Amino acid sequence: MNKIWGYIIIVSLVVGLFSGKVELMTTCVFDSAKSTIDTCLNIFGIIAIWSGLMKIAEQTGLIEKLQKVVYPLVRILFPEISKNSRATGDIAMNMGANIIGLGNVATPLGIKAMEELQKENKNKERLSKSMMMFLVLNMASIQLIPTTVIALRTTYGSDNPVQIVVPVLVASFTAALVGVMIVKFFYKEEK
Numbered sequence: 162m163n164k165i166w167g168y169i170i171i172v173s174l175v176v177g178l179f180s181g182k183v184e185l186m187t188t189c190v191f192d193s194a195k196s197t198i199d200t201c202l203n204i205f206g207i208i209a210i211w212s213g214l215m216k217i218a219e220q221t222g223l224i225e226k227l228q229k230v231v232y233p234l235v236r237i238l239f240p241e242i243s244k245n246s247r248a249t250g251d252i253a254m255n256m257g258a259n260i261i262g263l264g265n266v267a268t269p270l271g272i273k274a275m276e277e278l279q280k281e282n283k284n285k286e287r288l289s290k291s292m293m294m295f296l297v298l299n300m301a302s303i304q305l306i307p308t309t310v311i312a313l314r315t316t317y318g319s320d321n322p323v324q325i326v327v328p329v330l331v332a333s334f335t336a337a338l339v340g341v342m343i344v345k346f347f348y349k350e351e352k
Contacts, residue, residue, distance in 0.1 A: 239291040248277035297340035
């Protein structure tokens with residue numbers, strides 16, 4: 162892949178030089194760099210705010226309370242997880258971050274959840290049923306408020322940045338439902 166990108170860059174530079182559009186190329190490069198920095202700063206701001214709120218939730222004991230509320234759903238989706246498992250809280254926090262559209266915040270929480278699920282996994286060489294289910298739900302990422310996408314749409318001047326909410330909700334809920342059904346089917350197959 163690196164070679165392909167390298168060739169594309171070299172061909173672009175050569176074409177730009179020979180077509181006499183060096184000034185336009187330079188302007189585009191600097192405009193793209195500025196746009197990239199603006200986008201990154203907006204996203205980093207959102208991530209910083211929500212990461213801080215997640216840390217506060219963890220330190221105030223909100224995660225334990227959330228774990229108790231979410232446990233009945235987790236028990237249905239993840240029958241292998243024990244009631245007092247740390248994985249339940251990590252799964253709940255990951256799902257919460259995904260629901261509010263913070264995939265970048267959900268990623269470290271998902272890694273922690275997978276580490277906890279691996280500790281409970283009897284066969285360390287293979288994904289457990291709970292790990293498969295978590296992976297499917299994490300990838301489907303049901304989002305009620307896709308904040309990162311809304312922030313990007315706002316940054317780039319969308320007239321209605323929240324217009325994306327309903328399509329994202331429908332797509333992510335459908336993906337999660339189909340994924341859960343497939344994993345549950347394979348649960349039955351293994352028994």
